[in-house]
Amino acid sequence: xxxxxxxxxxxxxxxxxxxxxxxxxxxxxxxxxxxxxxxxxxxxxxxxxxxxxxxxxxxxxxxxxxxxxxxxxxxxxxxxxxxxxxxxxxxxxxxxxxxxxxxxxxxxxxxxxxxxxxxxxxxxxxxxxxxxxxxxxxxxxxxxxxxxxxxxxxxxxxxxxxxxxxxxxxxxxxxxxxxxxxxxxxxxxxxxxxxxxxxxxxxxxxxxxxxxxxxxxxxxxxxxxxxxxxxxxxxxxxxxxxxxxxxxxxxxxxxxxxxxxxxxxxxxxxxxxxxxxxxxxxxxxxxxxxxxxxxxxxxxxxxxxxxxxxxxxxxxxxxxxxxxxxxxxxxxxxxxxxxxxxxxxxxxxxxxxxxxxxxxxxxxxxxxxxxxxxxxxxxxxxxxxxxxxxxxxxxxxxxxxxxxxxxxxxxxxxxxxxxxx
Numbered sequence: 001x002x003x004x005x006x007x008x009x010x011x012x013x014x015x016x017x018x019x020x021x022x023x024x025x026x027x028x029x030x031x032x033x034x035x036x037x038x039x040x041x042x043x044x045x046x047x048x049x050x051x052x053x054x055x056x057x058x059x060x061x062x063x064x065x066x067x068x069x070x071x072x073x074x075x076x077x078x079x080x081x082x083x084x085x086x087x088x089x090x091x092x093x094x095x096x097x098x099x100x101x102x103x104x105x106x107x108x109x110x111x112x113x114x115x116x117x118x119x120x121x122x123x124x125x126x127x128x129x130x131x132x133x134x135x136x137x138x139x140x141x142x143x144x145x146x147x148x149x150x151x152x153x154x155x156x157x158x159x160x161x162x163x164x165x166x167x168x169x170x171x172x173x174x175x176x177x178x179x180x181x182x183x184x185x186x187x188x189x190x191x192x193x194x195x196x197x198x199x200x201x202x203x204x205x206x207x208x209x210x211x212x213x214x215x216x217x218x219x220x221x222x223x224x225x226x227x228x229x230x231x232x233x234x235x236x237x238x239x240x241x242x243x244x245x246x247x248x249x250x251x252x253x254x255x256x257x258x259x260x261x262x263x264x265x266x267x268x269x270x271x272x273x274x275x276x277x278x279x280x281x282x283x284x285x286x287x288x289x290x291x292x293x294x295x296x297x298x299x300x301x302x303x304x305x306x307x308x309x310x311x312x313x314x315x316x317x318x319x320x321x322x323x324x325x326x327x328x329x330x331x332x333x334x335x336x337x338x339x340x341x342x343x344x345x346x347x348x349x350x351x352x353x354x355x356x357x358x359x360x361x362x363x364x365x366x367x368x369x370x371x372x373x374x375x376x377x378x379x380x381x382x383x384x385x386x387x388x389x390x391x392x393x394x395x396x397x398x399x400x401x402x403x404x405x406x407x408x409x410x411x412x413x414x415x416x417x418x419x420x421x
Contacts (some may be wrong), residue, residue: 014220017229018205019245022103028136031143034106041110042211045117049075052207054215056227060096061086061163061200062275062303064291067207070197073187074119077195081121083149084172084191084198085112087128087137088156088163091273092325092415094305096231097201099243101133104205105140109147111204114211116149119197127154127168160274160329161378165198167331178331179376202231222248226290230301236308236413237264246289252306253285264310268392270414272302274322275381277388278315281308298388307414314408315393316400319386320348325416326382334375340366341382348386351400360401364390 016022021029021037029037053068074081085108089097100108112124126141128134134155141151156162157177164179169190171177190196199207206228210218219227226248232255235241239260246255252269256262269284270276277299279287287293291300309315327341347363350356367387371380390397399407 014217015229015247016245017209017221018100018104018107018202018231019243026103028102028140029104029106031106031140034104038107038110038209038212041113041208043117045114045120048114048118048211051215052210055210055218056215056225057203057206057210057218058226059200060202060206060230060304062273064301067199067203070187070199071115071118074121074195074197077187079194081119081195081197082191083112083116083119083121083124084165084168084186084196085124085126085201085204086163086165086168086198087126087133087201088168089129089201090158090160090162091303091305092160092417093235093270093307094233094273094303096233096243096304098133099231100201100205101128102136105136106144107205107208108137108201109140109144109151110208110211111199111206112151113147113149114207115197115199115204121197122149123152124149125152125154125172125191127156127172129158129162130155160326161331164376164378166376168198169196178333179378180331181333181375223290223292225292230289230304232289233305234259234308235306236269237262237266237310238308239263248301249288249290249293251285252287252289255289255306256285256308262308262310264312266308267311267313268309268315270305270307270309270385271297271299273305274303274326274385275377276300276302276305277384278309278319278392279388280392309413310410312409313413314396314406315389316348316396317352317406317408318412318414319389319393320345320352321412321416322414323348323382323386326378326385330378331376334373334379336370336374337376337379340370341379344370344383344386351397352406354403354405357403358401 049071057067058064116124161167162177165186166180167177169186172191186196186198222228232244266281268278279297324345327345330337347358350358367383370383
């Protein structure tokens with residue numbers, strides 16, 4: 001979705017953080033404005049990794065990997081490393097990273113400079129899809145005369161898998177932008193064979209503020225196990241869809257209230273993006289937006305993209321479209337992805353045709369044997385989405401299995417295909 005709307009959900013103790021100072025006219029914050037609000041960039045590289053460790057900052061790209069662990073792995077290698085700013089954001093229903101690049105590019109650049117200093121890198125590559133985000137980064141870099149490192153820009157293909165770190169590294173090495181089998185991981189051998197730190201845009205923006213304000217400040221919001229704030233992209237049947245900054249642990253009901261509420265009766269929420277899970281509306285509203293809070297519902301924050309699905313839509317039809325899209329995004333390097341996802345998508349396609357019949361037990365067996373067998377996590381994420389749909393939309397599933405016509409009305413709610421021109 002477009003990241004044109006950036007808002008801040010109410011929360012205690014110092015929000016907004018990342019979105020503080022966003023201009024009302026929708027323009028990018030200039031370097032001069034950025035310095036007035038945040039001050040200069042701290043230069044103490046020797047203590048930065050330990051500061052990040054105390055803060056509990058984790059990656060905001062979906063995997064929630066401890067940021068300090070990544071920094072240490074690259075720092076401790078004797079070879080000269082490379083830092084990659086991952087702004088690909090191929091997730092169709094996410095706009096949070098684009099929002100930061102478009103509205104607050106200097107927070108991201110600050111974070112990249114700090115990360116480079118912490119691991120003793122001299123080269124930073126900013127990888128984005130084409131469009132407004134890429135041009136904003138170029139203008140932001142032009143405003144800064146001396147970052148202490150050499151910045152380079154890369155425009156990546158606008159595909160769902162482009163943001164996966166091995167896909168990004170392979171593309172930067174001149175290959176296709178597709179995930180590769182691992183090991184080695186990028187921190188072991190990445191761009192040009194060098195140890196490579198790949199960090200998500202939002203993670204780096206947090207780093208820029210953390211270095212200025214300290215670990216205790218960072219932990220003033222969030223939970224003890226999942227500290228800090230986070231950006232969430234909210235879309236679907238919502239009055240004010242957009243990118244919201246929340247304290248981790250806020251309830252979904254509180255976020256919905258800040259977004260103006262729903263525009264229609266809701267039946268479910270897709271939580272965590274296309275690799276996430278469907279959750280019934282009555283269960284999701286009271287859920288805490290943290291991995292621990294969502295775990296009892298079989299969900300996680302993931303890409304931090306949430307879609308509100310109206311009751312008039314067909315969740316099976318929505319999922320079938322996404323499953324077919326994800327099957328088409330396969331890297332083509334393992335059977336579970338190439339054949340397994342295509343078979344699942346084919347079953348769902350047939351399920352939507354009243355005259356066709358499918359072998360439901362076979363579909364469920366496929367969903368059970370694919371996870372953990374792929375060369376990357378792509379098949380696992382797609383299976384998670386489909387499996388949750390069969391449980392949450394059980395009534396609609398029964399209609400389709402009986403050969404009845406879909407009860408869904410209106411145009412599709414979940415976008416698939418290319419994200420930006």
